[in-house]
Amino acid sequence: MRRWLTALVAAALLWANAGLAQTPPPEARLARQAIEQILTAWNTPELGHWLAADFAGRDQLLAALTFDVPATARLRILAIGPVQVLEQQRGAGTLTSLVSVRVRAQAEWEQPGQGLQRREGTAEYILRITREVPR
Amino acid sequence: MSQRRLGQALLPLSAVLLALPVDAAWQLNGSSTLRVDTYQVDGNERYSPYAEEGTFFSHELDLSVTGSSRPGEVWRFDFSGALTDSPYRSRFTGLVPEVLRMSYDNTTAALPFRVDIGDQNVHFSDLTLNRTLKAGRLTLRPNSGVAGRNYWVSAVVGSNGQEWRDLDFAANLYRGFSLGMQDRTLGSYSFYLVEHSEKAEGRQPRLDQWTASMTAQRSFDVAGQDLNLRSELAYFHGESAATRHLPADQRRRSGIGYFTELSGRSQTRPLDYRLRYERYGRDFRPSGGSALADSESMLAEGGVRVKQHVSLRGRLQRSRTQLSSHDPLTTDSAALDLSAPLLPGDPQRLTGRLSLNVQQRESESGAVDQQARTVDGSIVFNHNSSHQTRLSGSVATVDDLNQSGLERRTRRFSAGHSARLKLGGLDLTLAPGVSLTEVDAGEDEFSAGPTLVVTATSANERLALELGQTELDADDPGQDVETRRVALSYEVRRGKHSFGVDIDRSVRDPAIGEETEAWRVGMYWRYDLGKDLGSTG
Known part of the structure; x- marks a missing residue:
C-alpha cells in the first residue's frame, strides 16, 4: 500500500507541473472506444456492420450468434489489456492502422430457472482504424 | 519462469531502451497507467457479475520506441505489461509482461x-x-x-x-x-x-x-x-x-x-x-x-451506390459442412442492406436503413432443419445540427422446422433522442431513450426499460453517465427479474496526463429480499508517452 501511496503522490506532483504538451497519437484511445462499441453490438443485428467483409470467421460467428446464443445475452468488458499498433499505412490524407487489442470480457444472460449466467474469456481483436491526418 | 528470473530477463531490455538516443530521429510512444479498482457485492454472490471482491491495483506500461540509427535502418522496441494483483486483469499476479517485441529493418x-x-x-x-x-x-x-x-x-x-x-x-x-x-x-x-x-x-x-x-x-x-x-x-x-x-x-x-x-x-x-x-x-x-x-462455401456479394446517398448491398452464401459424413449440413444465407434518404429534397434530414437476412440450416437427412429470418431497420431524423431522433427495430425469428412449438421470435425496438447543447466551453449531449425486447419462445420473456446517456465534453474533460433499467417479465412470475445499471466515467486530460474515474453499479432484483447489488469503482492516472505520427511524419 505504501508504494502505491508514493506513486499517487508522485502522480499528483507531475500533474501539478503538467503543461499543455503535444497531443499523443490517438490510436490506443480510438481502439479502446471502438472495442466498447463493438462489444456493445455483440449479439445484436448491428454486429455485422462492424465485421470486415474479409474476416474469415464472419459467417460462422454470425450464424452461431443467431442459432446458438441466448437472445438476451450481452457482453461486459472486465479489462482491456495491451493495445498494439501492428501496421500503419499512409494514404492520401489518411493513416490506416491495424491495431491489436486484448480484452477480457464476460457474456451475461438470464436463464429461466437458473438466474444470471456468466461466461468469461480473453480474446485478441484486430481492428482496422482509418483517420485523417495532415497531408 | 520465476518472477525474479523474469525481472532479470527484462533488465537488458530496459537498458537498451534507456540507452537509445530519444531525440528527433527516435519516437517514443505509449503510456503508463496506474489503476485502482474496487469490487463489492452485497447479496447473493452467485448472481453478481463479479466473481471476485476486493481492491486491486495495476500499473500498466505500454512502451514503443521507434527510430533510425542511420539512413535505411529502422529499429522498433515494444513493451506492454502490468504489475498487478487484479484477477480481472490477469491470471498472474506481480509483474506480467504481455507484449515484448524488437524489430530491425535494413533496406540499404x-x-x-x-x-x-x-x-x-x-x-x-x-x-x-x-x-x-x-x-x-x-x-x-x-x-x-x-x-x-x-x-x-x-x-x-x-x-x-x-x-x-x-x-x-x-x-x-x-x-x-x-x-x-x-x-x-x-x-x-x-x-x-x-x-x-x-x-x-x-x-x-x-x-x-x-x-x-x-x-x-x-x-x-x-x-x-x-x-x-x-x-x-x-x-x-x-x-x-x-x-x-x-x-x-x-x-x-x-x-x-x-x-x-x-x-x-x-x-x-x-x-x-x-x-x-x-x-x-x-x-x-x-x-x-x-x-x-470438410466444408465448402460459395459466396457472392456486391454493393452499389446511387446518387451519392443511396446504398444497396447484397450477399448470398452457401456453406456446406461435414461433407464426408453421412449427413452433411447446408447453411444458406441471403442478406440485403439498403440505406437511403427518405426526403429526396433534403437527403440529410431523414435517412433510413433496412437490412433483411435469411439463414437456412438443413442437414441432408432432414434431421436438422432450422431457419432464421431477421429484419432490422432504423430511421434517423436530423432535426437540426443539435437534435437527432433515432428509431430502430428488429424482428428475428429462429425456427426449428422439424418440431412445432420450438420457434423463437425476438422483437427489439428502441427509440432515442439526442440533444447537443453548448454550455460555456462544454459540449453537453443528452440522450434519453427507451428499449423493449420481447422473446417469444414457449416461455416468453418481455424486458423493457428506459435508458439515459449524458456526456459532457470539453477540450480536456469528458464525463459520461449511463442509466439503464430493465424489467424482465417471464411466463412464471417467480422468475421475473428487475435489473438496474448505472455507469459513470469521468476523464480529465492535461497535457500528457489523464486522470479518470469509472463507477459501475449493477442491481439484480428477482424478488424482495433477494437483491444482489454489485459495485465497481475504479480510478486511473495515465501518462501518455506519445507523439503524433501525423505531425511528425
Missing part, C-alpha cells in the same frame, strides 16, 4: 533484411499460418534488378497461445518458411511451408503436422472493371486435434484445401463485388490457418 544492406523477435502477428497465408506468435523471424528481400518487382524469403519459429510468465516455447510450436515474388504487372506468387507441433500432455500424444501452399494474386483491367483474382492451394499432412485420440497408425492424415476469389470495382460506376469459392478436404486441418475442414 547489400541484401536488405528485417528481423522480428517477440510477439508478432505472423500472417503467411489464410490456409497455412495466421497467428499472433512469440517468435523469431528473418525476412530477406534480395534486389530483383527489375523495376516494379520484389522478391522475399522469410523464416519464422514461434510459439502460439503462450504467456511470458509461464512460457513453454515448445508446447505449441510453429516453424515456417515462405518465398515469394511481387511484380507490378505479373502479380504476386508465393510458396509457404509450415510445420506445427504440440507437446504430449496427459493422455494426449504429441501432435506433428505440416502444410505446404501456393498462392497467386493478380490484378487486371477488363471492360472498364478493376479486377483482382487471388487463389491459394494447400496440402496438409499429419496429426490434428480430430485424430489425436486415435491409435498411432491412424493419426496421420492428408488433405487438400483451396480457395479462389475474384473481386472487382467498376471504373465508371460506384459498384463493387466479390465472388469466392472455397473447399477443404475432410483431413485438411492446419492448426495455424482459418479453414474449416
Whole structure:
C-alpha cells in the first residue's frame, strides 16, 4: 500500500507541473472506444456492420450468434489489456492502422430457472482504424 | 519462469531502451497507467457479475520506441505489461509482461533484411499460418534488378497461445518458411511451408503436422472493371486435434484445401463485388490457418451506390459442412442492406436503413432443419445540427422446422433522442431513450426499460453517465427479474496526463429480499508517452 501511496503522490506532483504538451497519437484511445462499441453490438443485428467483409470467421460467428446464443445475452468488458499498433499505412490524407487489442470480457444472460449466467474469456481483436491526418 | 528470473530477463531490455538516443530521429510512444479498482457485492454472490471482491491495483506500461540509427535502418522496441494483483486483469499476479517485441529493418544492406523477435502477428497465408506468435523471424528481400518487382524469403519459429510468465516455447510450436515474388504487372506468387507441433500432455500424444501452399494474386483491367483474382492451394499432412485420440497408425492424415476469389470495382460506376469459392478436404486441418475442414462455401456479394446517398448491398452464401459424413449440413444465407434518404429534397434530414437476412440450416437427412429470418431497420431524423431522433427495430425469428412449438421470435425496438447543447466551453449531449425486447419462445420473456446517456465534453474533460433499467417479465412470475445499471466515467486530460474515474453499479432484483447489488469503482492516472505520427511524419 505504501508504494502505491508514493506513486499517487508522485502522480499528483507531475500533474501539478503538467503543461499543455503535444497531443499523443490517438490510436490506443480510438481502439479502446471502438472495442466498447463493438462489444456493445455483440449479439445484436448491428454486429455485422462492424465485421470486415474479409474476416474469415464472419459467417460462422454470425450464424452461431443467431442459432446458438441466448437472445438476451450481452457482453461486459472486465479489462482491456495491451493495445498494439501492428501496421500503419499512409494514404492520401489518411493513416490506416491495424491495431491489436486484448480484452477480457464476460457474456451475461438470464436463464429461466437458473438466474444470471456468466461466461468469461480473453480474446485478441484486430481492428482496422482509418483517420485523417495532415497531408 | 520465476518472477525474479523474469525481472532479470527484462533488465537488458530496459537498458537498451534507456540507452537509445530519444531525440528527433527516435519516437517514443505509449503510456503508463496506474489503476485502482474496487469490487463489492452485497447479496447473493452467485448472481453478481463479479466473481471476485476486493481492491486491486495495476500499473500498466505500454512502451514503443521507434527510430533510425542511420539512413535505411529502422529499429522498433515494444513493451506492454502490468504489475498487478487484479484477477480481472490477469491470471498472474506481480509483474506480467504481455507484449515484448524488437524489430530491425535494413533496406540499404547489400541484401536488405528485417528481423522480428517477440510477439508478432505472423500472417503467411489464410490456409497455412495466421497467428499472433512469440517468435523469431528473418525476412530477406534480395534486389530483383527489375523495376516494379520484389522478391522475399522469410523464416519464422514461434510459439502460439503462450504467456511470458509461464512460457513453454515448445508446447505449441510453429516453424515456417515462405518465398515469394511481387511484380507490378505479373502479380504476386508465393510458396509457404509450415510445420506445427504440440507437446504430449496427459493422455494426449504429441501432435506433428505440416502444410505446404501456393498462392497467386493478380490484378487486371477488363471492360472498364478493376479486377483482382487471388487463389491459394494447400496440402496438409499429419496429426490434428480430430485424430489425436486415435491409435498411432491412424493419426496421420492428408488433405487438400483451396480457395479462389475474384473481386472487382467498376471504373465508371460506384459498384463493387466479390465472388469466392472455397473447399477443404475432410483431413485438411492446419492448426495455424482459418479453414474449416470438410466444408465448402460459395459466396457472392456486391454493393452499389446511387446518387451519392443511396446504398444497396447484397450477399448470398452457401456453406456446406461435414461433407464426408453421412449427413452433411447446408447453411444458406441471403442478406440485403439498403440505406437511403427518405426526403429526396433534403437527403440529410431523414435517412433510413433496412437490412433483411435469411439463414437456412438443413442437414441432408432432414434431421436438422432450422431457419432464421431477421429484419432490422432504423430511421434517423436530423432535426437540426443539435437534435437527432433515432428509431430502430428488429424482428428475428429462429425456427426449428422439424418440431412445432420450438420457434423463437425476438422483437427489439428502441427509440432515442439526442440533444447537443453548448454550455460555456462544454459540449453537453443528452440522450434519453427507451428499449423493449420481447422473446417469444414457449416461455416468453418481455424486458423493457428506459435508458439515459449524458456526456459532457470539453477540450480536456469528458464525463459520461449511463442509466439503464430493465424489467424482465417471464411466463412464471417467480422468475421475473428487475435489473438496474448505472455507469459513470469521468476523464480529465492535461497535457500528457489523464486522470479518470469509472463507477459501475449493477442491481439484480428477482424478488424482495433477494437483491444482489454489485459495485465497481475504479480510478486511473495515465501518462501518455506519445507523439503524433501525423505531425511528425
